[in-house]
Amino acid sequence: MMRAAIVAGMAFGLLATGAFASGDPEAGKLKAAVCSACHGADGNSVAPIWPKLAGQGAPYQMRQIMAIRSEHGRANPEAATMIPMIANLSDQDLADISAFFATQVSTVEAADPDLAETGRRLYQAGDAARNIPSCTSCHGPGGRGNLLAAFPALGGQFAAYSEKQLRAYRDGSRTTDPAGMMRAIASRLTDADIEAVSEYLSGLHQAGS
Numbered sequence: 001m002m003r004a005a006i007v008a009g010m011a012f013g014l015l016a017t018g019a020f021a022s023g024d025p026e027a028g029k030l031k032a033a034v035c036s037a038c039h040g041a042d043g044n045s046v047a048p049i050w051p052k053l054a055g056q057g058a059p060y061q062m063r064q065i066m067a068i069r070s071e072h073g074r075a076n077p078e079a080a081t082m083i084p085m086i087a088n089l090s091d092q093d094l095a096d097i098s099a100f101f102a103t104q105v106s107t108v109e110a111a112d113p114d115l116a117e118t119g120r121r122l123y124q125a126g127d128a129a130r131n132i133p134s135c136t137s138c139h140g141p142g143g144r145g146n147l148l149a150a151f152p153a154l155g156g157q158f159a160a161y162s163e164k165q166l167r168a169y170r171d172g173s174r175t176t177d178p179a180g181m182m183r184a185i186a187s188r189l190t191d192a193d194i195e196a197v198s199e200y201l202s203g204l205h206q207a208g209s
């Protein structure tokens, strides 16, 4: 357990600091126009098929962009629509754009209160009987993530998008998670768990942590 945590920590250290050039948010604001049709001018996309990027950590964004671009780790029909749109951008352009979206503030959705309450309990406490850890331990009580450690922000994200990702970890089609940590957790989640926790996240304000 301890050893796994240390190895994961080392992996994140490398991923978060060593892998990509740091971006310039001012330059990124101008370059982000190509992303805005899907992700919104400020990283708050208008439809759940497109994840919100506002407030998302830049190192996490860069890792996902590379996975989508190389079709390695999260290839799917929706992700495929992004690939031609970023074909003419350099890694520095992408780093600048990610840095820009990281400075923006995510909007929040109106979550169904009953479903969100079920999701809140799982998010905050996990379920020891089923070996499900609390989500707050990595993603934070307000869903802001740990941006330096490359734990993504989840608060305010569209429920349909979070659901799709949790199912993709569960069925093994998304393999971007270091040490398989989200695949291990998602394999213990039922459909009802996934729906409830995703609903809760959609209404969780990132400022709350």
Ligand code: HEC
Pocket: 032, 034, 035, 036, 037, 038, 039, 049, 050, 051, 052, 053, 056, 060, 061, 062, 064, 065, 074, 076, 078, 079, 081, 082, 085, 086, 089, 094, 097, 098, 152, 164
């Ligand atoms: C044609 C629409 C489209 C355009 C344009 C587009 N994307 Fe995407 N993007 C998507 C879709 C769809 C996904 C979700 C893929 C999935 O479900 O696996 C995504 C996912 C992402 C993710 C992963 C988010 C997460 O929470 O894991 C990042 C980061 C991202 N896009 C960045 C960008 C950037 C930067 C640009 C502009 C340079 C861009 N995208 C342009 C459609 C688009």
Ligand code: HEC
Pocket: 051, 063, 122, 123, 132, 133, 134, 135, 136, 137, 138, 139, 150, 151, 152, 153, 154, 162, 163, 165, 166, 175, 176, 177, 178, 181, 182, 185, 197
């Ligand atoms: C041990 C740390 C850890 C725990 C505990 C954890 N996560 Fe994660 N989660 C991660 C990491 C790291 C990623 C990014 C993995 C990747 O790059 O694909 C992630 C990704 C996600 C994503 C995809 C985000 C996106 O933008 O695509 C969702 C949704 C998610 N987690 C939900 C949960 C839920 C719900 C729980 C609790 C049941 C949970 N996580 C518990 C570390 C954790």
